[in-house]
Amino acid sequence: MRAILILLLTFTVVSANAGTTYDVEIKKYKFSPNQITINPGDSIRWINKEKRQYHSVWFKSIDALEPDYLFPGDTYTKKFNAAGDFNYECGPHPKMLGVVRVLEANTQGYISVDKKQELLHLLKHDCGSCHGMTLAGGLGPELSPDSLKRLSTDQVVHTILNGRPGTPMPPWRQFINENQAHWLAEQLKQGKTL
Secondary structure, eight states, X not given: OXXXXXXXXXXXXXXXXXXXXXXXXXXXXXXXXXXXEEOTTOEEEEEEOOSSOOBOOBOTTTOSSOOOOBOXXXXXXXXXXXXXXXXEEOSSOTTOEEEEEEOOTTSTTOOOHHHHHHHHHHIIXXXXXXXXXTSSOXXXXXXSHHHHTTSOHHHHHHHXXXXXXXXXXXXXXXXXXXXXXXXXXXXXXXXXXX
């Protein structure tokens, strides 16, 4: 019984510190999104969604050798523990560029697991009152990844923080900071909100 309890406690601690995994699609010779901001302990999973083309995810400043190629359907996951900006490229296609920005753990940029849950609750209940409980649209427009494709993450952040003058969309700046709005915008663009 004691061994089972220790095992359960260990699993709970590991799960709490596991971080979030964000997806970056590789399609049409682009990383999408090509810039992403995460917290320490979070991971990025690159997914090759091309029909025939192979690519790689090469952090030249970290890895001297180019990693294995990702063929269509393949994935590559990397966890980031240190803060900083990490630039990467596709080895066979060096014009394909991306950057992973990892925020400092002890700054206002860090978002705890509890705060992330609070932000998702705010999105579902407060934003959902206009955009629909499943964000499929209502008084406000649909907030699906497809409907937000034409907007950059920064444009979505601007709308969250400042609202849209002349529409019922209010500014949320008094309730959330820029880093939290950025995290929320990325969740919306990736469809990880429900």
